[in-house]
Amino acid sequence: MIGFAFPWAFLALPLPLLVLWLVPAHKEQVPALRFPFFRRITRTAGTTPGPGAVVLSRSRLQMGAAVLVWCLLCLAMARPERIGDAVEVTRAARDVVLAIDISGSMDTRDFRTPDGAPKQRLAAVRDVVDGFIAGRDGDRMALIVFGTRAYVQSPLTEDLDTITTLLGQTQVGMAGPHTALGDAIGLSIRTFEISDIEQRLLILLSDGADTGSRMSPVNAAEIAAGKGIEIYAIGVGDPKGSGDNRVDLETLKAIASRTGGEFFFAEDEAGLTDVYDRIDTLAPRETRSLSYRPKSSLAHIPLAVAAAIGLLATGFLAFSGRIGRRTA
Structure with missing residues (x-):
């Protein structure tokens, strides 16, 4: 049987969304050039102008790896443990x-x-x-x-x-x-x-x-x-x-x-x-009888998996970025 020594750790799962909502992406004003007839230029070029603030987008791999690593860290903080049969x-x-x-x-x-x-x-x-x-x-x-x-x-x-x-x-x-x-x-x-x-x-x-x-x-x-x-x-x-x-x-x-x-x-x-x-x-x-269930911690398993996913995702992104630069 698997149990959790600190199940309250699962309450931290929505914490990244809460941070994203309360602390939005940083915006910084930078010098810019003002073009006359800007809208005509963009229509001629066939593009749609966007807002002045630029937020770097994240790939699906980055988002998926980040979500999975965070879930595994919360699982490790909950301290999963294998509970054995009762011993008297x-x-x-x-x-x-x-x-x-x-x-x-x-x-x-x-x-x-x-x-x-x-x-x-x-x-x-x-x-x-x-x-x-x-x-x-x-x-x-x-x-x-x-x-x-x-x-x-x-x-x-x-x-x-x-x-x-x-x-x-x-x-x-x-x-x-x-x-x-x-x-x-x-x-x-x-x-x-x-x-x-x-x-x-x-x-x-x-x-x-x-x-x-x-x-x-x-x-x-x-x-x-x-x-x-x-x-x-x-x-x-x-x-x-x-x-x-x-x-x-x-x-x-x-x-x-x-x-x-x-x-x-x-x-x-x-x-x-x-x-x-x-x-x-x-x-x-x-005599007096004492009953207990032996417990062995499993927290190291999600920690190891989270570390492996983080390293693999980082390595893949670095490798793909290098190949992209060579192609360009």
Whole structure:
């Protein structure tokens, strides 16, 4: 289907006629000789005298080429375009940030696989999160890792394969040995600043207690709640440990409750899988459909034809005038 982006340009079609009517041909007085008995002379010569003003006439070729070129220019100004079939795109109506603890305690091998074998905490988290990411096709996700400091591994993106790859390359201790929960939440808030989607979900996983954040985790959660960010906090590890090895369940609960989210505790790989399944149930994926018709401009075609007609007409007139002068 062909359409016009600016059909009002066709109103300019009668503009040359309007100019011709409002601005007639220029007339200029020149010196002349006065002949006595002028009328008798013209009758004897068999000619009919005309008005004193002389207006150069235009050939049919010139008029036809000018009219055609002007019509083509108006057509180009109307911006013709080919309109394709309607395309419907389904996009997620929610942005998700994964904040994963990679402090030194995540190297502990106290997670159990379904067959009872011991497994490193971070390895178990990666395996479960990979499946969770795979089920988010169409969503935008970001990845933040934190230890002593928090770092953005990937900003919000629809390229979930990159998120999976970056998470697979993450190693324990890369961000320092300690746990900075507050900094991770603060960095997540900064990451969501580019989002124009109302539903924002932060999945925060940690196995330790906050030991070095510049802002307390609860205060950071209050700010997140004001930004419309919902936090799902997941605790893994040993609640009875000491120092950085003790997961602070109370703080994680407070973080989740401040934002209207949920708190979970996972002791093994199967429990962690159940946690992510419950997150899917509590915060189902929302989508929005966008429909549009692809358009490709065709304005260059009438412009090219107008240029070709103008060049051909000018060349033909110049060539015919030269031949006429030689014949004369």
